[in-house]
Amino acid sequence: MKTNNNKAGRIILEVVLVILSLLFLYPLFLTIINSLKSFSEVMTDVIALPKHLALSNYSYVWKFINYPRLFLNNFIITGLGLLGIVFISSIAAYKLARTKSRLSGIIYFLCIMPMLIPFQSIMLTVLQTAKNLNLSGSTWGLGLLYWGFGAPLAVFIYHGFVKGIPTEIDESATIDGASSFRLFFSVIFPLLKSVTTTIVIIDVMWIWNDFLLPLLMVNGSPDTKTLTLAAYTFVGQYTSDWQYAMTAMVMAVLPSIIVFIFLQKYIVKGVVAGAVKG
């Protein structure tokens, strides 16, 4: 009797939760269906399904914002940022974790301390520093700048992990006479695979979607904009043309959603690991 009750309760709970999750995603569903409607259809009824698929919205926005260019920009910025963050942070964290000296301790502290500095506290002077170094106004410059912004968390996570790797591994390789970079990349770096995955996941999500730093750095020309920036500018220009605005939204978020669907397990794991270690 009791188990029956339990079973019924579980089914009800399950149904309620599934309905709740569908309601939760309803705004995204509305965004998608309205991106496929004509202007008058959006204006008369938002919640109805489109009568005719207005795929022309997509070709219009695709051309207008130069979607392939934006996609490439996002790709360059995220890719360059990521490569640099992983490279400079892993070698530094390795050396700092292996060297027991006061200097090493101080440098480690200097590396992780910036995690406490909110970006808005330094945004104006970051922009000026970037201008002085000729990094502003270019996607490559922005990618380079992310090296410094991403390093503190990455050094912190790598440092914690390297401490758990026995030093005997380094020593046996040193005796073989490998140079220290070779030693690191052929012996140590492969052992860091799981934390590298974590760092890659949280940094891709952050850089791909970042808004304020790109707004200050690369918003000047349509050739250097990111997806999010273009969507932001686009909506500013088309305040009443909701169908185009929604199309731009869908095009901006679709890459993330597709990647999420395929890599869901890893992404969730990476995000949890990053939070727990960070």
Added chain:
Amino acid sequence: MLKTLGRRWREKLDFGLFTLPVLICIAVAFYIPFVMTIRYSMTKWNGISKHPKFVGLDNFQQIFTGDSNFANSAWFTIKYALLYIVIVNVLAILLAVLLDMKLKSTSWLRAAFFIPYILSLVIVGFIWKFIFMQGFNSLGESTGWSFFGLSWLGTPGLAFISILGVSIWQSIGFYLVIYIAGLQSVPDDLKEAATVDGAGAMRRFFSITLPLLAPSITISVFMALTNSIKVFDVILSLTGGGPGGTTYSIAYDIYRDTFQNNLYGYGTAKALILFVAVLVVTIIQLTVFKRREVEA
């Protein structure tokens, strides 16, 4: 002798080669701008004239005594942060407990609640602006509920609730997966032992599950705090600070002063205050939680 000397030098060289790149990058991203911020905060400068004019601590005095924008945005941010931290964590814990019951649809549910978290906040703001402005019209017409007829972005109190709700909608999945991971590390036999002892579901939750979730709560509250104190993107696209300038957060107020009003010196002074506030709050929180966790 020569050989050991050589080896010492090689070790030092290695140390430099491995750590210098990261130090340079962090200096460019944080330390140089930070020192410049401290310098500018004591000047009056519009960014056009060649030399900032040194004014000492005048900016700070003005911010604390005669700046209603700052006071309002600080109050907004405090209210927002407190409510956000409490609500998002309570909801996430409740959902996590339900999803931990090994339902058939658990993996779908987890994914569904997580999806908004992978989207850019600016875009989330625009999507909800559309829902509030257009979607609610249609929903109101088809359901007849007056709830949808309210001006969710046009009335000060409601705009605040909208920003809070949209932020929670976007990020609850993140907290949810942290709590699910935390619950999975609670040993099953502990929960079972409590059931055998005859503890009710409520009792079990408060005296076993919740205390064992303490580490997850620390992480989540910490994340919620650092994120909410810097809230900016979602407000920019959802309300733009309106209606009537009632939804400016501190971060947005700094942005407005520096980039829209061109008060470079004054804006950086505010930015420095934000930094100190974040620092103090973080230190307090870490010490309080560390102590409590050890006791538990």
